[in-house]
Amino acid sequence: MLIFAVLFPMAAGALFPLFRFKEDKSRGLYVMAVVLITSAVALPQIILGTAAREILFQITETLPIAFRLDGVGRIFAGIVAVLWPLSSLYALEYMQHEKNLDAFFSFYTICFGVTLGIACASNLMTLYLFYELMTLITLPLVMHGGSQRSVRAGLKYLYYSIGGAALAFIGLVYVIYYGGTTEFAYGGVSVFTAGQTEHNMRIGYLICFFGFGVKAAVFPLHDWLPDASVAPTPVTALLHAVAVVKSGVFAIIRITWFTFAPALLAGTFAQYIPLALCVFTIVYGCTMALKEQNLKRRLAYSTVSNLSYILFGALLMTSQGLRGGLMHMVYHAVMKITLFLCAGVYLQKGVEYVQDMRGLHRAMPVATAVFALGSLAMTGIPPLLGFGSKWALAEAAVFEGGLLPVAGIVALVISATLTAFYLIIPSVSTYVSRGVKAYAPGELSSGWKALSPLLIISLVMMFFSFWPMLLTDFITYAAAGGL
Amino acid sequence: MPTILLIFLPLVPMMASVPGYLLAKKSKSAAYAVLISICLAATLLSGFLFLRALNYRFLTQESPGICALGLSLRADGFRSLYLFVASFMWLMTSLFTPEYLAHGHRHGRYIFFTLFTFGATLGVFLSDDLITAFVFFEIMSFTSYPWVAHEENPAAMRAAATYLAIAILGGMAMLMGLMMLRPMLGTLSFERLLSAAQEMPDKGQLYVPSLLILAGFGAKAGMFPLHVWLPKAHPVAPAPASALLSGILTKVGVFGILVISCRVLLHDAAWGNLLLILGLITMFAGAFLALLSVDLKRTLACSSMSQIGFILVGIGMQGLLGEHNALAAQGTILHMLNHSLIKLTLFMAAGAVYIGVHKLDLNEIRGYGRKKPFLHLCFLIGAASISGIPLFSGYVSKTLLHESIVEYVVHLQHLGENAFWYQTAEWVFVITGGMTFAYMLKLYFALFWEKNNRRQTDMDSLCRYLKPLSRFALGGAALVLFILGIRPQLSMTPLANAALPFMNAHAPEHAVDYFSAVNLLGTGKSLLIGLLLYLTLVRLWLVQKQADGKSHYVDRKPIWLDLEDSVYRPLLHLVVAIGGAFATLCHRLPEFDPLRHMVVIPAKGVAVLLNGLPDLLFFGMRYLGKLFARVFSGLLDCIAALMGRTVFAPPKPQQPVPIGNRFTYTLGRIFNFLAGIFKRMRRHSQPVVRKYTYLFAALWEEIKTNFNKVSQSLSFSLMLFSIGLLITLVYLMAR
Known part of the structure; x- marks a missing residue:
C-alpha cells in the first residue's frame, strides 16, 4: 500500500497530458480526486503505523528501492498527506487565471508522490533517488511564471540543488563503501562505530550534511530559497515551506540519526561545524527577514531561520533535542503554510510589500485575522504553537549544556524577538494603521476555495495549541526511536 | 467544591x-x-x-x-x-x-x-x-495593546508602538530567564521553587535568570528604567482602560516580582538592595514627572509609576529585613490593594471630566468640578488616600512601608553598622510622599477651586454630568476606598494577614498602632514638605500670569528627561543599523567564489600587465637614447604637444563606448599619454591609435560580467563533477 501511495499520484500526474482538460472544473475534480485518494490511502497507515517493508525493485542485491514507515517517517508523511489536499484546493482557486495549468497540476501532483517517497524511504539509496527526482519535478513549478526573474530563480535552484546532490552522493558512496548497507536503523549503523574508519566517516558525514543542507537552506547554501519565492504561491507555500525544504531537513535527520550514528558524531567537529552554522543561520535568517520588504521574500527568509531551529534540535544529538526538532518541523509546517497562503491571498489583490498591508483588515477580514494568528504563533507567544517547540528546543539545549547549545538558546530568543518585529508589527499594522488607500469592508475578499484551506489550517493550529499532547506524545515516542 | x-x-x-x-x-x-x-x-x-x-x-x-x-x-x-x-x-x-x-x-x-x-x-x-503565569502574561500583554491604540490618533499610535515593543522585549527577556531557571531548579512550580532554590549550592547562579524575569515583569509594572511606555500609554487609553492599566496590569508585574523575591531569592539582601534602589528611583522619578505634568491623566499615570516605586521599596525591604519582615510584607500588599482602588477612583473621575469637556489639559479643564459635590467628594477621597492623610487608606500602607525602613535603620544601628544610606532612603521616601501630596493638591485645586479662564459658566450649568450607572461605578469605588481607610485594624489588617503566607512572611507579634504619635509625626513631616512644594514649585513656577492677567499652567517638563527619545529610540536605530550592515555582509558572502575572486581575476590582471611589459621593455631598451635626445632637443614641441593633448584638446565626439570606472579611466589616460609619446618617437607606416581608456573600461565590463556569472559557472563545474560520480556509481554497481 505504501508503494501505491507513492506511485499513484506520480502516475496520475504523468497521465495528465492524455486528458487535455477543456474546463477548469473537470481538471479540478481530477486533481482533487487523485490527491484525496492518495491521502486516504496514506493516512490510515501513517496514523496506525505499519511495520511492513515493501520493496519496489532491487538495483543490486544489497541496494533495494524499498519503503517502510517508522516514527520519524510517519511524522513527515503525516504533514505532507494532510497539507497537500488543502493546498491543492487553494491552488485551484489561485491558479485559475494562469496559463499552462495542465503542466502545472501535473508536476504538482507528481511531486506529492515524490515527497511521500522521501518520507517512506527505507534506505538512503531510495531517499537519494526520490530526493533527486524532487529537484527535477519542482523545477518547472518554480519557473512556471515564465518571466526572466523566475527563470533565473529556477536556474539558481537547479544549480544549487545539483551541487548539493553531488555532495550528498559522495556521502552515499561513503555509506555503501564503509557500512555495506544503506538501510536506516535508529542510532545509526553499528559498523561505523568501530575500527579505524571513524575519522573518514565523520568527514563523509560533513560532506553529506552540506549536500542535503542545500535544501535545508543552511547558511552559505540558502540563497536559492528567497529567490525561489517568485514561484506561484501554492508552490512557495507548500514546497518552499513544507515539502522541499523539509525534505532537506528530513534527510539530514535521517543521515544523522539513522545512518551515521549520533554516538560517532557527538562531541566531534562533525557535530560542532553544522551546529555552529545552524546557530548562525537562525539569527541571520531573521535579520534578513527584518530587512526584506517583499512579504513573500520576508517569509522565505523566516523559513531559512526556522529550518535551522529544526536542524539545531536534531544536531544536539540527544533524543530530547530530536524531539524538539521534530516538534518544530510539524509546527513550523502548519504555521508557515498559513502565513504563505495569506500572503498569496494578499498578492492576488496586488498587496506585495509589507507597507501595503496597512489598514488591510477591512478589505479582507479573514486573511488578515489568520495572518495575525499565524504571526503570533510563529513568534512563539504562549499558548500558541511556536512556544511549545521553542521551549522544547531550549530545554534540550540547556540539558545538553556547553558553548554552542547555550549560544543556540540566545539565538532562539533573539530570533523570537526579531520574529515579533518582522511579523507581528506588520500584522498589527493591518488593523490599526491607516493605509494610503481606504478600503471598503470586504472589498478584496477571495473565494471559498482559497479561504477554506486557510481556515482549516488555522483551526488545526488552534487545536494543537491547546491540546498538544496528542502530537507531543507521539513525537516523544518517535524521537526515542519508536516505530 | x-x-x-x-x-x-x-x-x-x-x-x-x-x-x-x-x-x-x-x-x-x-x-x-x-x-x-x-x-x-x-x-x-x-x-x-x-x-x-x-x-x-x-x-x-x-x-x-x-x-x-x-x-x-x-x-x-x-x-x-x-x-x-x-x-x-x-x-x-x-x-x-x-x-x-x-x-x-x-x-x-x-x-x-x-x-x-x-x-x-x-x-x-x-x-x-x-x-x-508566563502564558497568561503574554496573552495579557498582547490583548491590552488595542486599549492603548484605541483612539488611533498619532499620539496613541506612537504610545501603542512603544508599549508593544516593550511588551515583546520584556516577554522575551522573561522567556530567556525561565529557560535558564527551569533546569537550575528542576521545577517552576511556586510550591517547590523555594525549597529547590534553598537547596542550590551556589545561589549566585540564580541572579541572572532572576534579573531577566525581573526585566519582564518590571517592564509591565513600570519599573525604572523600563517605565518609558507607562506615562505615555496610560493617558491615551480610554479612561476605564487607563484605570485597569494603572490599577491592575501594573500589579500583574508586581505579582511576578513578588514571586521571584519571595520564592526564588527569599530574604536575599543583595536582591533586596537592588529592588530598594530601583524602587526609590522609580518613585522619585514618577513623582517628579507627575509634579511637572499639566495634563490630568498624565499626572495620574506618572503617579502610578511613583506608587509602584513605593511597592517595590516594600518588596526590597522584605528582602533586607529577612525573617522579621512582617511590616514590609503587610505594607507591600496593602499598598498594592490601595493603589488599585485609588487609581480606579481617580481615573474614573478623570473620565467623568473627559466626558464633560473632552479635554485633559489642566488649563482647559480647570474649574470643571465646581458645583459638582459628588465628583468633588469622590476625587477628594482618592486624592486624600493617595497622599497618605490619616483616616484614609493610603495612610496605613505608607506608614507600614515607612516603618519598615525605620525598623531596618534601627536594626543596623543596633548592630553598630553604618545606616547612612538607609536613612537617606527614608528621606527620599518622605520627600516623595510630600511630592505626592503636592501634585494631588495641584490637581485638586485646579479642578475644584480655580475658575476656568473661558468657559466657567458653561461648566457650572452642567448639572447632569454623569448617568446613574457611571455614578454608581465611581461612587462605589470611592466608597470602598473610604470604608477600608477608617478602621484599618478591622478591615485592612485581616486582608494583609490573609495574604502574608504567599510572601512567606508571618504576621507581626503585636498589632501595629497606626495612629501612634510617631507615625502621625512622620506623616506630618511628609505633608508639610508637600504643602511647601505646592506653594513654591507649583504656584510660583508652574503657574504663570498670561498677558491678559489670567494665570496659566505651563508645561515645564524638560525634553531630555524622556528616556525613550533620548536613549531607547536612538539605541534601537543603532542596533538596527548594525544588524542591517551585518546581514548585508553575510548576504554578500555566498557570492564570494575563492577560485574566481582570489585566483582567476588577479591572474588575469597580472597577465595583462605581463603582456604589456615586454612591449614596454622593448620600447624602453630600443628608444631610450632616442628619447633623451628628442626630449632635450624638442622640449618645446613636447610641451606644446602635451598642451594640445590636455588643455587645448578639442572635445571628443560621444560614442557608445564602455564606461568603466574612475580607476580604469585614470589608468587609461596614463597609458594613452605614454603611447602618445612613443608614437611620436617611432615612424609608423600605418599609425595605429589605441584608446587605452576604452580598453580598460571594456576589460572592467568583462570582469563585471564574469563576476555575475559566478554562481552559474561554479555549478557547471559541480554538474560535471556529479556526472563523474554517476560513472562511479555505475562502476560500483557493476562490481
Whole structure:
C-alpha cells in the first residue's frame, strides 16, 4: 500500500497530458480526486503505523528501492498527506487565471508522490533517488511564471540543488563503501562505530550534511530559497515551506540519526561545524527577514531561520533535542503554510510589500485575522504553537549544556524577538494603521476555495495549541526511536 | 467544591469575548450587558474563593498537557484577594464604559479585548507555576495593546508602538530567564521553587535568570528604567482602560516580582538592595514627572509609576529585613490593594471630566468640578488616600512601608553598622510622599477651586454630568476606598494577614498602632514638605500670569528627561543599523567564489600587465637614447604637444563606448599619454591609435560580467563533477 501511495499520484500526474482538460472544473475534480485518494490511502497507515517493508525493485542485491514507515517517517508523511489536499484546493482557486495549468497540476501532483517517497524511504539509496527526482519535478513549478526573474530563480535552484546532490552522493558512496548497507536503523549503523574508519566517516558525514543542507537552506547554501519565492504561491507555500525544504531537513535527520550514528558524531567537529552554522543561520535568517520588504521574500527568509531551529534540535544529538526538532518541523509546517497562503491571498489583490498591508483588515477580514494568528504563533507567544517547540528546543539545549547549545538558546530568543518585529508589527499594522488607500469592508475578499484551506489550517493550529499532547506524545515516542 | 471552577475563571471571559464582539455589531447595549454580567459573575465567584481562602481552604488545579506545557492553578489567600480586586475593578470600569465610549468607535473591538485581557489577568493571578503565569502574561500583554491604540490618533499610535515593543522585549527577556531557571531548579512550580532554590549550592547562579524575569515583569509594572511606555500609554487609553492599566496590569508585574523575591531569592539582601534602589528611583522619578505634568491623566499615570516605586521599596525591604519582615510584607500588599482602588477612583473621575469637556489639559479643564459635590467628594477621597492623610487608606500602607525602613535603620544601628544610606532612603521616601501630596493638591485645586479662564459658566450649568450607572461605578469605588481607610485594624489588617503566607512572611507579634504619635509625626513631616512644594514649585513656577492677567499652567517638563527619545529610540536605530550592515555582509558572502575572486581575476590582471611589459621593455631598451635626445632637443614641441593633448584638446565626439570606472579611466589616460609619446618617437607606416581608456573600461565590463556569472559557472563545474560520480556509481554497481 505504501508503494501505491507513492506511485499513484506520480502516475496520475504523468497521465495528465492524455486528458487535455477543456474546463477548469473537470481538471479540478481530477486533481482533487487523485490527491484525496492518495491521502486516504496514506493516512490510515501513517496514523496506525505499519511495520511492513515493501520493496519496489532491487538495483543490486544489497541496494533495494524499498519503503517502510517508522516514527520519524510517519511524522513527515503525516504533514505532507494532510497539507497537500488543502493546498491543492487553494491552488485551484489561485491558479485559475494562469496559463499552462495542465503542466502545472501535473508536476504538482507528481511531486506529492515524490515527497511521500522521501518520507517512506527505507534506505538512503531510495531517499537519494526520490530526493533527486524532487529537484527535477519542482523545477518547472518554480519557473512556471515564465518571466526572466523566475527563470533565473529556477536556474539558481537547479544549480544549487545539483551541487548539493553531488555532495550528498559522495556521502552515499561513503555509506555503501564503509557500512555495506544503506538501510536506516535508529542510532545509526553499528559498523561505523568501530575500527579505524571513524575519522573518514565523520568527514563523509560533513560532506553529506552540506549536500542535503542545500535544501535545508543552511547558511552559505540558502540563497536559492528567497529567490525561489517568485514561484506561484501554492508552490512557495507548500514546497518552499513544507515539502522541499523539509525534505532537506528530513534527510539530514535521517543521515544523522539513522545512518551515521549520533554516538560517532557527538562531541566531534562533525557535530560542532553544522551546529555552529545552524546557530548562525537562525539569527541571520531573521535579520534578513527584518530587512526584506517583499512579504513573500520576508517569509522565505523566516523559513531559512526556522529550518535551522529544526536542524539545531536534531544536531544536539540527544533524543530530547530530536524531539524538539521534530516538534518544530510539524509546527513550523502548519504555521508557515498559513502565513504563505495569506500572503498569496494578499498578492492576488496586488498587496506585495509589507507597507501595503496597512489598514488591510477591512478589505479582507479573514486573511488578515489568520495572518495575525499565524504571526503570533510563529513568534512563539504562549499558548500558541511556536512556544511549545521553542521551549522544547531550549530545554534540550540547556540539558545538553556547553558553548554552542547555550549560544543556540540566545539565538532562539533573539530570533523570537526579531520574529515579533518582522511579523507581528506588520500584522498589527493591518488593523490599526491607516493605509494610503481606504478600503471598503470586504472589498478584496477571495473565494471559498482559497479561504477554506486557510481556515482549516488555522483551526488545526488552534487545536494543537491547546491540546498538544496528542502530537507531543507521539513525537516523544518517535524521537526515542519508536516505530 | 469542584476545582474545574478555577479554569473557568480565566476561560469564560476569553470565550465570551467572541459573542461580545459579534453582539456589538447588532446592539451595543447588549454587548455591554454581556461584558458587565461576565465581570459580575467573576466578581461573585472570586469573592467566594476569597472567603474560602480566609478559612485556609484553597482550591488547586493541575491540568498537564494543555496549552503547550500544562497549566496549574491555585487560589490561596493573596491570589484570591487579587482575583477579587481584579474582578471588582473590571466590573466597575465596565459599568463606567458605556457612557464614556458613547460617542466613540469600535465598541466591538474594545469589548472583545477587554474580556480577553480580563481572562488573561485572572489567569496570571491564579497561576501556580511560572509557565502558567508566563502564558497568561503574554496573552495579557498582547490583548491590552488595542486599549492603548484605541483612539488611533498619532499620539496613541506612537504610545501603542512603544508599549508593544516593550511588551515583546520584556516577554522575551522573561522567556530567556525561565529557560535558564527551569533546569537550575528542576521545577517552576511556586510550591517547590523555594525549597529547590534553598537547596542550590551556589545561589549566585540564580541572579541572572532572576534579573531577566525581573526585566519582564518590571517592564509591565513600570519599573525604572523600563517605565518609558507607562506615562505615555496610560493617558491615551480610554479612561476605564487607563484605570485597569494603572490599577491592575501594573500589579500583574508586581505579582511576578513578588514571586521571584519571595520564592526564588527569599530574604536575599543583595536582591533586596537592588529592588530598594530601583524602587526609590522609580518613585522619585514618577513623582517628579507627575509634579511637572499639566495634563490630568498624565499626572495620574506618572503617579502610578511613583506608587509602584513605593511597592517595590516594600518588596526590597522584605528582602533586607529577612525573617522579621512582617511590616514590609503587610505594607507591600496593602499598598498594592490601595493603589488599585485609588487609581480606579481617580481615573474614573478623570473620565467623568473627559466626558464633560473632552479635554485633559489642566488649563482647559480647570474649574470643571465646581458645583459638582459628588465628583468633588469622590476625587477628594482618592486624592486624600493617595497622599497618605490619616483616616484614609493610603495612610496605613505608607506608614507600614515607612516603618519598615525605620525598623531596618534601627536594626543596623543596633548592630553598630553604618545606616547612612538607609536613612537617606527614608528621606527620599518622605520627600516623595510630600511630592505626592503636592501634585494631588495641584490637581485638586485646579479642578475644584480655580475658575476656568473661558468657559466657567458653561461648566457650572452642567448639572447632569454623569448617568446613574457611571455614578454608581465611581461612587462605589470611592466608597470602598473610604470604608477600608477608617478602621484599618478591622478591615485592612485581616486582608494583609490573609495574604502574608504567599510572601512567606508571618504576621507581626503585636498589632501595629497606626495612629501612634510617631507615625502621625512622620506623616506630618511628609505633608508639610508637600504643602511647601505646592506653594513654591507649583504656584510660583508652574503657574504663570498670561498677558491678559489670567494665570496659566505651563508645561515645564524638560525634553531630555524622556528616556525613550533620548536613549531607547536612538539605541534601537543603532542596533538596527548594525544588524542591517551585518546581514548585508553575510548576504554578500555566498557570492564570494575563492577560485574566481582570489585566483582567476588577479591572474588575469597580472597577465595583462605581463603582456604589456615586454612591449614596454622593448620600447624602453630600443628608444631610450632616442628619447633623451628628442626630449632635450624638442622640449618645446613636447610641451606644446602635451598642451594640445590636455588643455587645448578639442572635445571628443560621444560614442557608445564602455564606461568603466574612475580607476580604469585614470589608468587609461596614463597609458594613452605614454603611447602618445612613443608614437611620436617611432615612424609608423600605418599609425595605429589605441584608446587605452576604452580598453580598460571594456576589460572592467568583462570582469563585471564574469563576476555575475559566478554562481552559474561554479555549478557547471559541480554538474560535471556529479556526472563523474554517476560513472562511479555505475562502476560500483557493476562490481
